[in-house]
Amino acid sequence: MIVYEENGCFVMTTQHDHALLSGDFASALHEDYWPDSPYREDVIHAIRHHDCGWIPLDDVPFWNDRLQTPYSFLDFPLAPKLTFYKKGIDEVSKETPYGGFLCSKHYQSFFDGATSDLAKTFYQEETLRQNQLSQRFDVSESLLTFHYQWLQFCDDLSLYACFQEPGVSKDEEISWFKQGFPQSFYFQTQENPILTHWQSEKIISLSYPLFNEEQTFQVRLKRVPKELVLSEGIAKAYQTTPFELRSFSFRHS
Secondary structure (H helix, E strand, C coil), X not given: CEEEEECCXXXXXXXXXXXXXXXXXXXXXXXXXXXXXXXHHHHHHHHHHCCHHHHHHXXXXXXEXXXXXXXXXXXXXXXXXXXXXXXXXXXXXHHCHHHHHHHHHHHHHHHCCCCCXXXXXXXXXXXXXXXXXXXXXXXXXXXXXXXXXXXXXHHHHHHHHXXXXXXXXXXXXXXXXXXXXXXXXXXXXXXXXXXEEECCCCEEEECCCCCCCCCCEEEEEXXXXXXXXXXXXXXXXHHHCCCEEEEEEEEEC
């Protein structure tokens, strides 16, 4: 779950809804930016479903007693989180071995240099999975790098759209992307990262013309009142709060 607090509410977006939005971004990339590849649909499927393992976890949110907020993907306990990471990678791999490989690399990257035994075991198991899956496709290293970074960028761009209020000022926006996105693609230079800022509540300014400016993107979320959580508990409060849609477009700056 993606969670932040605003105006007496917990603003909550499921991981799968966030991933569906990232898949919409992947599909909407201008044709000129896509390298020629028979694996394009596999990549889009992987991006759209990379968080499918979270679906059962987000159906009934869990309460973090220590922080007095719903658990988010940032602080969810490691053992069950890794179990559902693997479940999600399994599901994507059944549909597309290449997509499963990309999702495996994506989740494995979270634990590069990790010290806990659980995380180190997960890292080693995913290395074995990648070795097995890599026997089932033939992709050049440069193309694989593009696809992997495109997954990570779409994931990050969706987090940017979901993890803060639309229209937030640059000074107050989420710190992770204030200086731009970490991915580097063939169409940019390291001196010119992809930059964003909320131009208005409906428009995100983007420093590269990656998407059609007429296209509108949407993601579901819930604004769960804290008072309702206090009286009913997080599970019932979340279930009885209706979904709303956040809609926005991109403009090239």
